[in-house]
Structures are given as C-alpha cells and as structure tokens.
Amino acid sequence: xxxxxxxxxxxxxxxxxxxxxxxxxxxxxxxxxxxxxxxxxxxxxxxxxxxxxxxxxxxxxxxxxxxxxxxxxxxxxxxxxxxxxxxxxxxxxxxxxxxxxxxxxxxxxxxxxxxxxxxxxxxxxxxxxxxxxxxxxxxxxxxxxxxxxxxxxxxxxxxxxxxxxxxxxxxxxxxxxxxxxxxxxxxxxxxxxxxxxxxxxxxxxxxxxxxxxxxxxxxxxxxxxxxxxxxxxxxxxxxxxxxxxxxxxxxx
Amino acid sequence: xxxxxxxxxxxxxxxxxxxxxxxxxxxxxxxxxxxxxxxxxxxxxxxxxxxxxxxxxxxxxxxxxxxxxxxxxxxxxxxxxxxxxxxxxxxxxxxxxxxxxxxxxxxxxxxxxxxxxxxxxxxxxxxxxxxxxxxxxxxxxxxxxxxxxxxxxxxxxxxxxxxxxxxxxxxxxxxxxxxxxxxxxxxxxxxxxxxxxxxxxxxxxxxxxxxxxxxxxxxxxxxxxxxxxxxxxxxxxxxxxxxxxxxxxxxxxxxxxxxxxxxxxxxxxxxxxxxxxxxxxxxxxxxxxxxxxxxxxxxxx
Amino acid sequence: xxxxxxxxxxxxxxxxxxxxxxxxxxxxxxxxxxxxxxxxxxxxxxxxxxxxxxxxxxxxxxxxxxxxxxxxxxxxxxxxxxxxxxxxxxxxxxxxxxxxxxxxxxxxxxxxxxxxxxxxxxxxxxxxxxxxxxxxxxxxxxxxxxxxxxxxxxxxxxxxxxxxxxxxxxxxxxxxxxxxxxxxxxxxxxxxxxxxxxxxxxxxxxxxxxxxxxxxxxxxxxxxxxxxxxxxxxxxxxxxxxxxxxxxxxxxxxxxxxxxxxxxxxxxxxxxxxxxxxxxxxxxxxxxxx
Numbered sequence: 001x002x003x004x005x006x007x008x009x010x011x012x013x014x015x016x017x018x019x020x021x022x023x024x025x026x027x028x029x030x031x032x033x034x035x036x037x038x039x040x041x042x043x044x045x046x047x048x049x050x051x052x053x054x055x056x057x058x059x060x061x062x063x064x065x066x067x068x069x070x071x072x073x074x075x076x077x078x079x080x081x082x083x084x085x086x087x088x089x090x091x092x093x094x095x096x097x098x099x100x101x102x103x104x105x106x107x108x109x110x111x112x113x114x115x116x117x118x119x120x121x122x123x124x125x126x127x128x129x130x131x132x133x134x135x136x137x138x139x140x141x142x143x144x145x146x147x148x149x150x151x152x153x154x155x156x157x158x159x160x161x162x163x164x165x166x167x168x169x170x171x172x173x174x175x176x177x178x179x180x181x182x183x184x185x186x187x188x189x190x191x192x193x194x195x196x197x198x199x200x201x202x203x204x205x206x207x208x209x210x211x212x213x214x215x216x217x218x219x220x221x222x223x224x225x226x227x228x229x230x231x232x233x234x235x236x237x238x239x240x241x242x243x244x245x246x247x248x249x250x251x252x
Numbered sequence: 253x254x255x256x257x258x259x260x261x262x263x264x265x266x267x268x269x270x271x272x273x274x275x276x277x278x279x280x281x282x283x284x285x286x287x288x289x290x291x292x293x294x295x296x297x298x299x300x301x302x303x304x305x306x307x308x309x310x311x312x313x314x315x316x317x318x319x320x321x322x323x324x325x326x327x328x329x330x331x332x333x334x335x336x337x338x339x340x341x342x343x344x345x346x347x348x349x350x351x352x353x354x355x356x357x358x359x360x361x362x363x364x365x366x367x368x369x370x371x372x373x374x375x376x377x378x379x380x381x382x383x384x385x386x387x388x389x390x391x392x393x394x395x396x397x398x399x400x401x402x403x404x405x406x407x408x409x410x411x412x413x414x415x416x417x418x419x420x421x422x423x424x425x426x427x428x429x430x431x432x433x434x435x436x437x438x439x440x441x442x443x444x445x446x447x448x449x450x451x452x453x454x455x456x457x458x459x460x461x462x463x464x465x466x467x468x469x470x471x472x473x474x475x476x477x478x479x480x481x482x483x484x485x486x487x488x489x490x491x492x493x494x495x496x497x498x499x500x501x502x503x504x505x506x507x508x509x510x511x512x513x514x515x516x517x518x519x520x521x522x523x524x525x526x527x528x529x530x531x532x533x534x535x536x537x538x539x540x541x542x543x544x545x546x547x548x549x550x551x552x553x
Numbered sequence: 554x555x556x557x558x559x560x561x562x563x564x565x566x567x568x569x570x571x572x573x574x575x576x577x578x579x580x581x582x583x584x585x586x587x588x589x590x591x592x593x594x595x596x597x598x599x600x601x602x603x604x605x606x607x608x609x610x611x612x613x614x615x616x617x618x619x620x621x622x623x624x625x626x627x628x629x630x631x632x633x634x635x636x637x638x639x640x641x642x643x644x645x646x647x648x649x650x651x652x653x654x655x656x657x658x659x660x661x662x663x664x665x666x667x668x669x670x671x672x673x674x675x676x677x678x679x680x681x682x683x684x685x686x687x688x689x690x691x692x693x694x695x696x697x698x699x700x701x702x703x704x705x706x707x708x709x710x711x712x713x714x715x716x717x718x719x720x721x722x723x724x725x726x727x728x729x730x731x732x733x734x735x736x737x738x739x740x741x742x743x744x745x746x747x748x749x750x751x752x753x754x755x756x757x758x759x760x761x762x763x764x765x766x767x768x769x770x771x772x773x774x775x776x777x778x779x780x781x782x783x784x785x786x787x788x789x790x791x792x793x794x795x796x797x798x799x800x801x802x803x804x805x806x807x808x809x810x811x812x813x814x815x816x817x818x819x820x821x822x823x824x825x826x827x828x829x830x831x832x833x834x835x836x837x838x839x840x841x842x843x
Contacts, residue, residue, distance in 0.1 A: 040746035040747065041717075041746055055450055055453060075456075076456040079454055079456035083454060084450075084451075087447075092447035092448050092451055093448055094466060094470075095448075101273075105452060105457070105465075109455050110456065131271075132269070134270040134272060139268055152451065152455075156455070171602035171773065172602070172773070172818060172821055172822055173602060173817065173834065176822075176823075176832035176833065198746070199823075200825065202823050205828060206823075224828075228825050243747040245780075246779065246781070247754050247758075247780040247781040249758065286578050286579075
C-alpha cells in the first residue's frame with residue numbers, strides 16, 4: 001500500500017522535561033491517504049501532529065515528509081506543502097484581523113502575486129459567501145470560523161493537511177458540514193490527511209486507516225473496516241470502542 | 253436573535269457584512285463607541301480630556317490676558333469678575349496662566365507617551381516572544397529601572413541633564429517605560445501560545461513579522477489603557493518636578509511651578525496655589541476615568 | 554428502566570412558559586422562549602446545540618442568570634413553593650440545599666486555594682448545623698460514595714492535584730452532600746475522556762437512583778442522553794421541539810413520529826454501522842421557531 005508514502009515517522013520520541021509524551025512511535029501515511037490518530041487526553045496524539053508541523057522542535061527520531069528528511073526547524077517551502085487546522089475555532093483566528101487579513105497573510109509571507117483571486121477562490125471553496133470577507137472572528141459562528149481556518153490552510157495549496165480535532169468544538173450539525181467539506185476537498189485536490197480525534201465515529205468516517213494511541217505509544221493500527229466490524233485486537237482499543245457507544249446500565 | 257431597527261449611517265456601520273476593510277474597521281470602532289457611551293464615568297473623563305485639548309488649542313482665544321504680562325500694581329488680587337482666578341505675586345492673571353498651562357501639560361504628556369509607549373511595547377513584546385537570553389537581558393534592564401521610585405530617578409536625570417521642560421520630559425520618559433515593557437511581556441507570554449500565533453508560524457512568517465504584525469496588535473489595547481491611566485501619574489510627576497523647580501522654568505506657566513510659586517501665600521492668598529492645583533486634579537481625574545472606560549471597552553475580547 | 558412516576562405524586566419541579574431575555578446594547582436576545590416541563594424523580598435530558606437555551610434553562614431554575622439577563626415564567630414551582638415570588642435570600646438557601654448544579658469543568662468550579670475535602674465539608678456545613686468533625690466524616694463518606702479509592706488522601710489534595718475525572722467526582726460529592734432533591738448537571742462529562750466519562754455517569758446514575766432524586770441532564774450529546782436518561786427534551790432556538798421517552802430516540806421504527814429537527818440531529822452524526830460518503834446536513838426550518 002505504501003508504495004509512495006507522503007509521511008514516514010520512525011521511532012519518534014518526544015519529552016517535555018521529565019514526562020515522556022511520545023515513545024518510539026512509527027507509522028507511515030501513503031500519498032492521498034487519510035490517516036487517523038485516536039486516543040484520550042495525554043495519549044500524545046496532538047504532540048505528534050505538532051512535531052509533524054514543525055511547531056514542536058524538541059524531538060528525536062526520523063520524520064520524512066514528501067521524500068525529504070525533516071530538520072527540527074523547517075524552511076519556508078515546507079509550509080507551502082504542509083498546513084494544519086486547529087481544534088479550537090475560537091482560538092485559532094486572530095481576534096483583531098478580518099477574514100480578509102487572515103487569508104491575505106500567508107500569501108504576503110510567500111510573496112504570491114494573485115492574492116485577490118486566491119482569496120476569493122479559497123472562500124468559495126470552503127463555502128463562505130463573499131459578504132463575510134471583511135468580518136472579524138467575533139462576527140462569525142464556530143462553524144464559519146472553522147471554514148476560515150480551513151481556507152487559510154488551503155490558500156497556500158498544500159499537499160498535506162494536518163487536522164487536530166477539527167470538529168470537536170462544533171455542534172454536531174456543523175460538524176457534519178465541516179466533515180463533508182473536508183472530504184470533498186480531499187477528493188478534489190488529492191490531499192493527504194492526518195486527522196487526530198478522540199471520536200472513533202468521526203475517524204472511521206473520515207479515514208481509511210487509524211492508529212490508536214495510549215500513554216504516548218501506538219497501541220494498535222487498523223483499518224476503518226476493522227473498527228466498523230468491532231474487531232480490534234487489543235483490549236484498550238476494544239475498551240475505547242465500547243465506551244464510545246454510550247452509557248450502559250448494568251441492570252437494564 | 254436581536255430585534256432592532258436602524259437606518260442610514262448606523263446601519264452602514266453596524267452591518268454584519270461590511271464590503272471593505274475600511275467599513276469593517278469603522279464598524280468595529282463604532283461598536284466600541286456604543287459600549288463606551290454606556291459608561292457615564294468614562295464619558296465624563298472623555299469630556300474633561302476633550303476640554304483640555306480645546307483649552308490648549310484655543311488658549312489665545314480663551315485667555316483674557318497675556319499669561320506672561322506682569323502688572324505689579326495688581327499683585328495678589330482675589331478672584332473677581334476681572335481676574336476670574338485672581339492674580340499672582342507678579343500681578344499675572346491666574347486664569348490665563350492655567351489656560352496656557354494646559355499646553356505645557358499636554359506637550360509633556362504627549363511627548364512622554366509617544367516615546368514610552370512604542371519603546372515599552374517593543375521591548376516587552378520582543379522579550380516575551382523571543383524568550384531565552386533576549387528575555388533575560390531585557391527584563392533585567394527593566395528591573396533596574398523599576399527598582400527606583402519614579403520621581404527620585406527623574407530627579408537624578410534632571411540633576412544630570414539640567415533643569416528645563418525638555419529634560420523633564422526625557423527624565424519622565426526614561427522612568428516611565430519599564431511598567432509598559434512588563435505589561436507587554438506578560439501579555440505576549442499568553443499570546444505566543446495561542447493557536448492563531450501557531451497558525452502564522454505555520455505559514456512560515458519570520459519572528460519579527462509575528463511580533464510586529466500579530467503580537468503587538470493584541471498588546472496594544474492594554475497598553476493604551478495603561479498609558480491613559482498613567483497620564484495622571486505623568487502629569488503629577490511633571491508637576492512635582494515643576495514644583496521642585498526642576499521642570500519648566502519661569503516664566504513658563506506650568507501648573508506645578510505655579511503651585512510652587514503660590515505656596516508662600518497659601519494661607520493669605522489661597523487662590524494662587526489652589527487653581528492650578530484644581531486643574532491638575534481635574535485633568536488627572538479625567539484621564540483616570542477615561543482609562544477605566546477604555547479598559548472596559550478595549551480589553552473585553 | 555424505572556417505572557414512571559405515579560401520577561398522584563407531586564412533581565419536584567413545575568415549569569410553565571419559562572422565558573430568559575438579555576437586554577444588550579443592540580437589542581433583546583431571547584435565550585429561552587416559552588419552555589414548559591415538569592420534573593419527577595427521573596432522569597430528564599435536555600439536548601440541543603449551542604445557543605439552544607439548554608444551559609440558560611438550568612441556570613434560570615437556580616436563579617443564576619448573569620447580569621443583563623432576566624427570567625420570566627408563568628409558573629416556576631418547586632414542591633409546591635412558588636419560586637417566582639420567593640425573595641432572593643430564601644432562593645439562595647434553596648440553592649445547594651434542595652437544588653444543586655454540576656458544571657462542565659471542575660477546574661473552574663473549585664476554589665484553587667482550598668483542599669477539595671474542606672470544600673465538600675464547607676458545602677455540608679452551609680446547610681446543616683454540624684461540627685467540623687462531623688462534616689469531615691460526612692465528606693469522607695461522600696468521597697467514598699463517588700468511588701474515590703482513598704478518600705482520606707484525596708480529602709487533603711488541592712484542586713490542581715486531582716485529574717479531570719476525579720475533579721468531577723469531587724464536584725458531584727460536593728453537590729450531593731446536602732442531599733438535594735434536584736440535581737442539574739450541565740454537560741457534566743463533556744470535558745472528560747470517554748472511559749472516565751462512563752465511570753462518572755455510573756456514579757451519578759447510582760446516586761440518583763438510590764436517593765430518588767430528580768436529575769436534569771443537560772448535554773449536546775444525543776447518544777449519551779439517549780442511553781442515560783428516561784425522558785428527553787430536544788431544544789432549538791430557546792424552544793422545546795419535542796419531549797419524548799429516551800428509548801424512542803434510537804427506535805428506527807418510530808422515525809415517522811419524530812420532529813424533523815430531532816431526526817436531523819440524529820442523521821448528521823457519523824455512524825460506525827452505517828458508513829456513508831457524505832453526512833446528512835441539517836436543514837433548519839424557520840417555522841420551528843414560530
């Protein structure tokens with residue numbers, strides 16, 4: 001399957017002071033694949049994403065992205081290939097910048113000429129009407145903010161999108177819209193996704209394969225079909241699966 | 253679900269769908285103004301500050317006499333219809349001197365704020381964002397300045413530079429920036445870990461671009477509020493220096509120096525020291541009220 | 554499932570045409586627009602999306618609506634006592650003693666400079682005349698009741714020293730020590746990991762059942778409400794779209810009787826068993842709010 005991997009992680013280790021948050025983690029993601037990382041808080045799943053994005057510079061091991069080994073400090077070109085969408089749509093947009101400012105910034109940084117056309121296209125692609133262009137974040141709903149965040153990630157036309165719980169702060173009806181949008185964009189642009197989430201149903205819906213993490217280790221890698229068939233091998237993955245199905249009254 | 257009716261300019265300003273950057277910004281300012289207007293104390297503060305500005309701008313029209321014109325036959329006259337605030341020991345009209353004094357006060361305040369704000373902001377934001385040794389060096393320098401009481405340090409500077417209005421401004425500016433750097437650094441430490449800063453880092457922005465274009469705008473409101481609240485202190489320090497004879501030199505009508513000149517007659521001719529004192533009180537209060545009001549509006553995120 | 558309340562028993566809480574309005578600079582925001590329900594000794598779920606007014610409903614019952622807001626109702630009666638005409642002081646006494654609330658994040662609800670044990674004991678002594686020893690003993694029993702393994706050790710911990718799941722158990726202990734009749738739980742498990750979430754729910758469930766309390770469980774999570782509650786009110790835009798037995802939420806054959814909003818909410822959830830390329834999206838009908 002991994003004839004042409006977009007991302008290879010080998011023996012990744014991350015420590016913050018005394019706590020060892022990611023331990024000997026290895027996995028690879030094929031080009032055009034959507035890969036899920038599932039775990040509870042403290043499992044290290046978000047840290048993995050921050051290492052891949054170059055936001056976290058203290059790590060050991062090998063990270064290869066699009067065929068080149070990644071240094072701790074990434075160059076400008078890297079960011080045109082890899083972008084990220086954050087969990088909290090209320091924290092990921094600059095409160096004093098309009099949608100227009102936010103989308104223009106990456107284009108200005110990379111000196112891209114046709115900013116006007118690109119901004120308009122990005123807004124159209126994520127389904128934001130033009131009338132939103134000069135709004136401030138506080139004039140937008142959570143779902144609209146997340147669309148802006150996705151547009152910001154897409155405006156540089158990356159090949160890999162890292163998604164850190166992109167819908168966990170949203171209402172379910174908005175979640176459905178954002179997930180549909182992400183699915184459509186992936187198909188259209190042949191993007192590679194890594195989706196981090198605590199929600200098994202979301203990961204199963206979005207990804208072909210997923211990795212279950214616990215206490216910084218990869219516990220089990222499986223396909224979405226295995227998950228849907230309720231047949232993970234490890235006890236922890238089983239436990240997560242059962243817990244995600246809601247409350248069970250013993251006496252019932 | 254809000255229910256309201258509005259038309260014309262108001263509608264243009266508070267629309268949810270502005271069509272240009274300018275309209276979006278103006279709309280935001282208008283909303284802040286609406287919130288500001290709901291606070292009566294803040295409006296009083298703003299009124300005082302506006303009156304100060306007007307007094308300074310139209311001093312020649314407002315003042316009935318030349319503030320420097322001495323009339324030794326009219327020394328120490330009590331307040332009357334001719335000399336509203338009375339006259340001082342050289343027979344100068346105190347009302348005219350208070351009005352012209354607003355110019356001096358404004359000049360001091362503006363010069364100090366113009367120099368102090370950006371310096372404090374840049375030092376604080378750079379220290380907070382870059383961290384490491386940059387942070388350590390900048391903050392230790394800040395601590396050194398913070399360790400001295402402001403007036404004492406200002407006195408030392410003026411003593412070294414020589415008395416005078418310009419030197420008083422320089423001295424106050426030298427002593428006033430450290431708290432701004434502290435505030436800016438504290439804000440930056442919070443801001444640097446926000447996702448929206450991570451997002452610009454992920455776009456490949458340089459550190460200076462992040463500090464100047466993304467961190468600084470977030471620190472700005474609290475610094476504006478702080479400097480407004482600080483104006484009262486600056487005015488008092490300037491008046492203090494003037495009182496001690498180290499600020500504006502005679503015959504410039506500076507409020508602190510005027511109080512100082514009136515202190516010998518405080519029991520017999522109370523008006524000489526009282527009116528410039530009241531002017532300082534009112535203006536300091538005005539800036540304080542304005543600062544409080546601005547804090548409510550601008551710091552609310 | 555428990556048997557429904559016998560009709561002769563007096564309801565714990567009766568609510569008729571509850572309205573919560575906020576007067577803001579730009580107009581009136583109507584957070585709750587005419588909500589009515591009665592609560593017996595049962596687990597009543599209130600589900601809705603953000604802005605549906607579900608949290609405001611819980612707060613209105615406790616008289617905890619923040620400043621520019623005002624509460625109006627045709628009827629708000631707790632066991633025969635009219636809460637609308639009651640003075641602030643009596644209302645406050647009722648709060649905590651007879652009606653309690655557990656909030657979403659224990660981190661913001663616990664005082665950081667006091668040990669969790671002291672806070673539980675204090676909650677007890679506010680409403681009961683008791684010596685400090687007696688209060689401590691009751692607190693330790695309560696910590697045990699919420700399945701904290703070493704109550705004596707946890708008693709002396711500060712809030713920052715306990716995990717999210719344990720913090721939420723401490724909150725529940727604190728809210729239940731006065732033995733209230735009604736517990737309002739506002740997203741009590743949303744900040745917790747799924748496995749911890751279920752443990753906390755089980756404790757809540759056991760306590761509610763054994764003490765015969767009325768529970769108002771406010772949540773955005775349909776699956777959870779459906780599996781945990783007896784009865785569910787689905788709220789949207791400050792109004793109840795429908796009230797139904799929780800079991801019927803999962804009942805495919807009862808779909809025809811469901812409100813379109815409820816169906817929309819159910820359908821837009823990704824589902825392990827029915828995977829599809831595209832999730833259904835919710836079409837909101839302005840007529841629902843008419």
